[in-house]
Amino acid sequence: MKVLLVEDEAGLRQTVTESLRQAGYVVEVSANFAQAHEKITLYRYDCVLLDLTLPDGDGLDLLRALKAEQSPAGVLVLTARDGLDDRVRGLDLGADDYLVKPFHLSELNARVRAIIRRRQFQGQHHLVFRDLLVWPEQNEVLVRGEPLVLTRKEYDMLLYFLANPGRVLTKEAIAEHLSGDQVDAADSLDLIYTHLKNLRKKLQDKGANNYIRTLYGIGYKLSTSD
Amino acid sequence: MNLLTATTRYYLLLAAALFGLVSGLLCWGLQRALRHEADEQLRNEQVYVSRLAATGRGLPPTLLAYQLDRSWQPRPLGLRDTVLLDSLEYEWVPFRQLTFRVPAQAGSPPEWLTLRKSLVETRDLLRVVLGIMLAGLVLLLLGVVALNAWLARRLWQPFQHTLAQLRAYDLHQHQALALPRAPITEFAELNQALNQLSERLVADYESLRQFTENAAHEIQTPLAIIQAQLEQLLQTPALADDEAALTLVSELLHTTRRLSRLHQSLTLLSRLENRQFASSQAVPVQLEQVVRDRLAQLEPLLDARNLHLAVATSPALPPRLLHPGLADSLVQNLLQNAIRHNLPGGEIQVSLTSDMLEVSNTGPAVVGDPARFFERFRKHNAASDSPGLGLSIVQHICAYYGFRVAYEYRADPARHTLRVTFA
Numbered sequence: 001m002k003v004l005l006v007e008d009e010a011g012l013r014q015t016v017t018e019s020l021r022q023a024g025y026v027v028e029v030s031a032n033f034a035q036a037h038e039k040i041t042l043y044r045y046d047c048v049l050l051d052l053t054l055p056d057g058d059g060l061d062l063l064r065a066l067k068a069e070q071s072p073a074g075v076l077v078l079t080a081r082d083g084l085d086d087r088v089r090g091l092d093l094g095a096d097d098y099l100v101k102p103f104h105l106s107e108l109n110a111r112v113r114a115i116i117r118r119r120q121f122q123g124q125h126h127l128v129f130r131d132l133l134v135w136p137e138q139n140e141v142l143v144r145g146e147p148l149v150l151t152r153k154e155y156d157m158l159l160y161f162l163a164n165p166g167r168v169l170t171k172e173a174i175a176e177h178l179s180g181d182q183v184d185a186a187d188s189l190d191l192i193y194t195h196l197k198n199l200r201k202k203l204q205d206k207g208a209n210n211y212i213r214t215l216y217g218i219g220y221k222l223s224t225s226d
Numbered sequence: 227m228n229l230l231t232a233t234t235r236y237y238l239l240l241a242a243a244l245f246g247l248v249s250g251l252l253c254w255g256l257q258r259a260l261r262h263e264a265d266e267q268l269r270n271e272q273v274y275v276s277r278l279a280a281t282g283r284g285l286p287p288t289l290l291a292y293q294l295d296r297s298w299q300p301r302p303l304g305l306r307d308t309v310l311l312d313s314l315e316y317e318w319v320p321f322r323q324l325t326f327r328v329p330a331q332a333g334s335p336p337e338w339l340t341l342r343k344s345l346v347e348t349r350d351l352l353r354v355v356l357g358i359m360l361a362g363l364v365l366l367l368l369g370v371v372a373l374n375a376w377l378a379r380r381l382w383q384p385f386q387h388t389l390a391q392l393r394a395y396d397l398h399q400h401q402a403l404a405l406p407r408a409p410i411t412e413f414a415e416l417n418q419a420l421n422q423l424s425e426r427l428v429a430d431y432e433s434l435r436q437f438t439e440n441a442a443h444e445i446q447t448p449l450a451i452i453q454a455q456l457e458q459l460l461q462t463p464a465l466a467d468d469e470a471a472l473t474l475v476s477e478l479l480h481t482t483r484r485l486s487r488l489h490q491s492l493t494l495l496s497r498l499e500n501r502q503f504a505s506s507q508a509v510p511v512q513l514e515q516v517v518r519d520r521l522a523q524l525e526p527l528l529d530a531r532n533l534h535l536a537v538a539t540s541p542a543l544p545p546r547l548l549h550p551g552l553a554d555s556l557v558q559n560l561l562q563n564a565i566r567h568n569l570p571g572g573e574i575q576v577s578l579t580s581d582m583l584e585v586s587n588t589g590p591a592v593v594g595d596p597a598r599f600f601e602r603f604r605k606h607n608a609a610s611d612s613p614g615l616g617l618s619i620v621q622h623i624c625a626y627y628g629f630r631v632a633y634e635y636r637a638d639p640a641r642h643t644l645r646v647t648f649a
Contacts, residue, residue, distance in 0.1 A: 011451035015458050022461070053443065080446035102450035102486050105457045153526075168460045170476060172483060179523045182487055184562075185480050190530035218460075218476040 033057030074115035104173035110163040143206035161222040170219040260348040268324035295340040320345040384408035498622040510545035559616040586643035
């Protein structure tokens with residue numbers, strides 16, 4: 001899957017690119033408006049990650065250009081403006097989602113994956129991970145063919161892990177993903193602990209052992225192998 | 227009391243005092259002059275009568291006895307005031323009299339003569355003069371009052387205009403005052419000074435706004451880079467088996483998040499202080515829904531800390547016109563505060579009515595001035611991760627919308643209540 005990252009900050013561009021490549025995406029980058037505009041007119045992408053403030057133009061104009069061409073690409077806006085800012089609320093222009101800087105890379109992976117899934121497969125997409133088979137559009141999880149019944153939060157958490165296989169996820173990142181908002185570090189474990197414990201237990205009951213590893217004091221990781 | 231009333235009052239006081247003084251002087255002066263005149267006339271008459279008596283032919287009889295009173299008994303000599311009864315009008319009338327002795331003549335004993343002049347004209351004259359003066363004073367005073375009333379309407383009109391403009395002035399429209407040149411020098415200078423002041427204000431406000439905006443935007447970018455790179459570092463295989471290094475990186479990541487949150491809170495506070503949320507951004511917000519959403523989000527936290535929650539909302543609450551982000555922040559900070567400063571197994575009560583939102587919670591007793599809880603970086607527990615800005619944000623949002631926020635503490639069992647009263 002092809003992703004275009006439009007970001008003028010070199011440090012962020014490199015790191016995000018690396019993280020996306022690790023997650024299995026083909027990543028192209030643009031550091032400015034002109035370059036990005038050329039790329040979106042020439043090539044097809046599954047998802048465009050768009051920084052709004054570019055040295056030579058407004059990221060929103062790129063968004064308009066994409067919409068004008070009826071591009072199938074999903075758009076995830078990266079912005080330093082928070083939800084209290086009007087511009088973020090003005091994203092009804094057609095962006096699929098937005099992420100406020102600074103963000104968790106694991107959150108970025110999850111959002112990109114969700115956007116591509118929604119945009120391209122129209123429910124025909126499924127996820128396979130070890131013994132798990134997930135139909136995201138039907139909210140259905142099977143372990144070796146047997147259905148796994150999860151609560152909303154447990155399901156969200158599992159999808160978040162599946163979007164970041166093998167990555168170390170901090171408690172804070174998981175808690176913020178589940179609550180959809182910023183979370184104090186002191187509260188993060190309390191916010192996720194019960195859901196995590198139940199998810200693990202349900203997986204184990206179906207024979208899916210050692211899927212979620214604990215890194216004590218740091219966070220969790222979805223193991224790619226036994 | 228307005229300025230004109232005040233000045234008019236002083237004018238009137240001065241005019242009345244001066245009138246009193248002048249009237250007194252006039253009375254005294256007139257009386258003195260007239261009496262002097264009467265004395266002179268009496269002395270002239272004395273000379274005439276004395277000469278007449280010296281001829282020895284005797285004094286002619288007078289028509290009016292009181293004008294020349296003759297006596298053979300000794301009387302006190304000299305000029306004196308006296309009063310005589312006017313038998314016609316039956317009232318006492320003031321007189322000036324001069325008594326002198328006519329020496330004995332051949333065939334007649336010495337005689338004492340008293341000459342009198344009526345002073346009643348003097349009194350009448352004084353009355354007329356004072357009456358005219360009083361009338362003049364009343365006219366003058368009425369004139370002053372009327373003139374001032376007219377001036378208030380006409381001359382002060384530019385001032386009233388300036389005042390109205392100042393009252394309606396809103397810095398957030400980024401427009402300097404454009405007060406007109408007034409015809410009166412003082413007002414023209416005032417308008418000019420105000421225009422300059424507002425230009426400076428607009429410039430300062432603009433630079434502050436830009437700074438806040440830049441700070442909000444530009445600082446988040448390096449923070450985003452640090453966070454992303456630390457998160458990538460956490461994934462490197464070399465760290466997988468190095469627990470110490472892993473912990474260190476995760477601590478760094480955690481501190482970066484903290485810094486970012488702190489920065490966002492401070493930015494929010496300064497945007498609130500600079501009133502950078504335009505009223506056009508306000509939408510009808512169902513506070514009840516905001517409270518429910520937030521509570522649903524915090525539910526795992528309540529469960530984990532074994533906190534009992536009681537929510538009471540009045541039915542059919544009308545929506546409030548608020549900035550959705552601020553409404554959310556207000557509710558979130560109040561709830562967060564109630565959870566953070568609670569005891570394990572404690573309680574939280576949330577009540578929402580059409581005119582107030584109240585969050586109360588059990589918690590350890592606190593010492594110190596409740597007013598200081600709203601101060602920035604006020605921490606109950608120094609080791610806490612929270613920057614201690616929550617209540618400060620609550621206070622600023624309330625101030626922004628004109629809500630009142632009050633803290634109340636009740637002991638036994640210790641219960642803290644924060645009440646936001648909508649204006």
